[in-house]
Amino acid sequence: MPNVLPIASRAQAVAAVRRLLRPRRALAAGSLAVLTAATAVGLLTPPILGHLVDLVTRGRSVDALTLPAVLLVVVAVVQGVSTAIGIGMLARLGEGMLAELRERFVERALALPLNRVEQAGSGDLTSRVTGDVEVIAEAVRAALPELVRSVLAIGLTLVSLAVLDYRFFVAALLAAPIQALTVRWYLRHSGPLYAAHRLAVGAQQQQLLETVGGAATVRALRLGDQHVDRVTRRSWSAVDLALRAIRLITRFYGRLNLAEYVGLAAVLVAGFLLVRSGEVSIGTATAAALYFHNLFGPVNAALRLVDDAQVAAASLTRLVGVAELPSPVDGPARPAPVDGSLKIAEVGYAYQAGHPVIRGVTLEISPGQRVALVGASGAGKTTLAQLVAGIHQPDHGTIMLGGLDLAGLSAAERRRTVAVVTQEVHVFAGPLADDLRLSKVDATDAELRAALAGVGALDWALALPDGLDTVVGDGGHQLSVTQAQQLALARLVLADPKVVVLDEATADAGSAGAKVLERAADRTLAGRTALVVAHRLTQAAAADRIVVLDAGRIVETGTHDELTALPDGRYATLWQAWSGSRSRPADQGEVVAGDGQNTHD
Numbered sequence: 001m002p003n004v005l006p007i008a009s010r011a012q013a014v015a016a017v018r019r020l021l022r023p024r025r026a027l028a029a030g031s032l033a034v035l036t037a038a039t040a041v042g043l044l045t046p047p048i049l050g051h052l053v054d055l056v057t058r059g060r061s062v063d064a065l066t067l068p069a070v071l072l073v074v075v076a077v078v079q080g081v082s083t084a085i086g087i088g089m090l091a092r093l094g095e096g097m098l099a100e101l102r103e104r105f106v107e108r109a110l111a112l113p114l115n116r117v118e119q120a121g122s123g124d125l126t127s128r129v130t131g132d133v134e135v136i137a138e139a140v141r142a143a144l145p146e147l148v149r150s151v152l153a154i155g156l157t158l159v160s161l162a163v164l165d166y167r168f169f170v171a172a173l174l175a176a177p178i179q180a181l182t183v184r185w186y187l188r189h190s191g192p193l194y195a196a197h198r199l200a201v202g203a204q205q206q207q208l209l210e211t212v213g214g215a216a217t218v219r220a221l222r223l224g225d226q227h228v229d230r231v232t233r234r235s236w237s238a239v240d241l242a243l244r245a246i247r248l249i250t251r252f253y254g255r256l257n258l259a260e261y262v263g264l265a266a267v268l269v270a271g272f273l274l275v276r277s278g279e280v281s282i283g284t285a286t287a288a289a290l291y292f293h294n295l296f297g298p299v300n301a302a303l304r305l306v307d308d309a310q311v312a313a314a315s316l317t318r319l320v321g322v323a324e325l326p327s328p329v330d331g332p333a334r335p336a337p338v339d340g341s342l343k344i345a346e347v348g349y350a351y352q353a354g355h356p357v358i359r360g361v362t363l364e365i366s367p368g369q370r371v372a373l374v375g376a377s378g379a380g381k382t383t384l385a386q387l388v389a390g391i392h393q394p395d396h397g398t399i400m401l402g403g404l405d406l407a408g409l410s411a412a413e414r415r416r417t418v419a420v421v422t423q424e425v426h427v428f429a430g431p432l433a434d435d436l437r438l439s440k441v442d443a444t445d446a447e448l449r450a451a452l453a454g455v456g457a458l459d460w461a462l463a464l465p466d467g468l469d470t471v472v473g474d475g476g477h478q479l480s481v482t483q484a485q486q487l488a489l490a491r492l493v494l495a496d497p498k499v500v501v502l503d504e505a506t507a508d509a510g511s512a513g514a515k516v517l518e519r520a521a522d523r524t525l526a527g528r529t530a531l532v533v534a535h536r537l538t539q540a541a542a543a544d545r546i547v548v549l550d551a552g553r554i555v556e557t558g559t560h561d562e563l564t565a566l567p568d569g570r571y572a573t574l575w576q577a578w579s580g581s582r583s584r585p586a587d588q589g590e591v592v593a594g595d596g597q598n599t600h601d
């Protein structure tokens with residue numbers, strides 16, 4: 001895959017987690033302290049049970065058992081409550097860190113140059129923000145608390161064993177080498193086996209898609225038997241690997257059980273010898289055996305989580321890779337463009353090296369002037385407009401905006417100065433007024449109304465069920481495409497940029513929608529420098545100047561009158577074809593934006 005989005009190294013991921021932890025140190029320390037206390041309290045149970053055993057073996061009265069029994073209940077309650085509090089704090093910590101990571105990810109992802117996302121495939125970005133976030137969220141919610149509790153339980157239980165008698169501790173350690181070897185053996189085999197299984201499942205699905213998707217062809221060519229054979233073979237290879245994985249896991253747990261058996265036997269033998277020599281009581285030996293037995297829940301849990309941790313770590317490196325890209329935040333204050341003048345000098349651009357789509361374009365637009373770009377489909381109109389909007393960076397030449405190089409402007413300054421309206425207008429779900437305030441947070445109601453009135457949208461907006469408070473967008477009141485475009489223009493009026501790039505092709509020429517939008521655009525563009533991609537030739541006719549592009553080069557430029565007066569000129573030909581088609585009533589509404597053929601974008 002060419003140019004995938006960055007993936008962080010393990011070290012970078014660790015550094016990122018540390019950075020996320022830093023402002024939450026208190027919460028991290030607090031949750032760890034509470035969970036440690038909860039685990040420590042829980043460890044009182046075996047000695048209390050041991051004490052009970054001692055009381056019984058010494059033949060003490062039933063009354064003497066009451067206090068330890070009550071203590072057991074108290075221990076259980078305190079442990080339960082403090083564990084719940086600790087887990088709650090840990091969840092807050094993990095969720096907070098994940099939320100910040102996700103925010104950083106989205107912020108950086110939105111700042112990524114469009115061509116970089118396109119090269120990597122937007123699927124990569126989407127799968128990171130959905131799949132990988134999901135994996136980490138799951139790890140934070142389930143695996144992290146279990147891991148923390150298991151590690152604490154293992155550490156503190158070993159300490160408790162040593163406190164009872166160091167010989168119990170030594171006996172318990174006999175299990176450790178078997179466990180260590182088991183984990184090493186498991187990790188060596190599980191990685192390749194799981195990878196092979198994923199590949200086999202992928203191949204099986206691919207084969208199924210080919211066979212089922214192309215069922216008609218398979219039947220027509222009488223390839224049925226061959227395909228059934230292939231599906232069977234691939235299915236069996238996936239099944240075989242799945243069975244091998246299950247056998248591996250069974251053996252993994254079998255070996256862990258062996259470790260448990262060896263350790264428990266050693267602790268019991270140690271207990272037997274120590275009790276016989278009178279060095280410890282039966283109660284203490286009981287407590288030691290219980291401690292050891294209690295170890296195995298957490299040990300198995302921690303070892304099981306090794307797998308989950310590996311998967312989560314892989315997802316983390318993918319998230320951190322994007323989240324830690326250099327910040328798009330603006331550097332020190334830089335001068336702002338003095339006006340809306342545009343100077344495009346010898347600009348060239350290629351999406352793919354060696355295939356330029358804009359070649360040596362030079363064009364000057366004075367402040368407040370409206371220039372229309374006209375040309376066949378694929379001539380490079382949208383690309384040139386996007387270069388001016390700063391969406392792509394030119395490979396050659398410069399674009400000066402208000403006397404400053406566009407490439408040197410901060411992202412915020414560029415956004416303030418140049419606004420873009422395309423056909424892909426998004427209506428954000430929420431009240432209409434909020435949608436408008438996206439471009440001017442502190443706009444008053446009067447300003448909102450004025451902006452709507454300016455684009456001819458006030459009447460329908462006020463007629464909505466709740467006026468400007470009507471919820472629009474997904475799940476709300478559905479706006480027509482023309483209305484959504486009007487909203488986009490109203491947002492533009494509120495943002496009040498010096499330069500506007502207009503590239504919308506939503507309405508058919510001559511249609512009511514087109515007339516509404518053209519009137520709205522007219523009023524919006526008044527007083528601003530505008531580069532209009534003319535999808536309807538009426539947009540070109542209304543411009544101060546027309547620039548005709550062909551295969552990425554400027555081939556004609558002039559006013560509508562000048563260009564229509566050129567015999568056999570490109571624009572003149574287009575215009576004639578267009579007016580000719582317009583005079584035929586049947587063709588009303590068709591758009592000509594290109595080489596004389598009717599096109600719709």
Ligand SMILES: Nc1ncnc2c1ncn2[C@@H]1O[C@H](COP(=O)(O)OP(=O)(O)OP(=O)(O)O)[C@@H](O)[C@H]1O
Pocket residue numbers: 118351352357375376377378379380381382383384593601
């Ligand atoms: N994202 C992209 N990746 C690769 N090539 C692209 C991309 N976008 C456009 N192109 C190619 O660049 C050339 C110019 O396209 P552009 O969209 O700028 O033309 P246009 O004049 O605006 O056409 P239209 O009127 O159809 O929108 C075309 O050959 C097109 O196939």
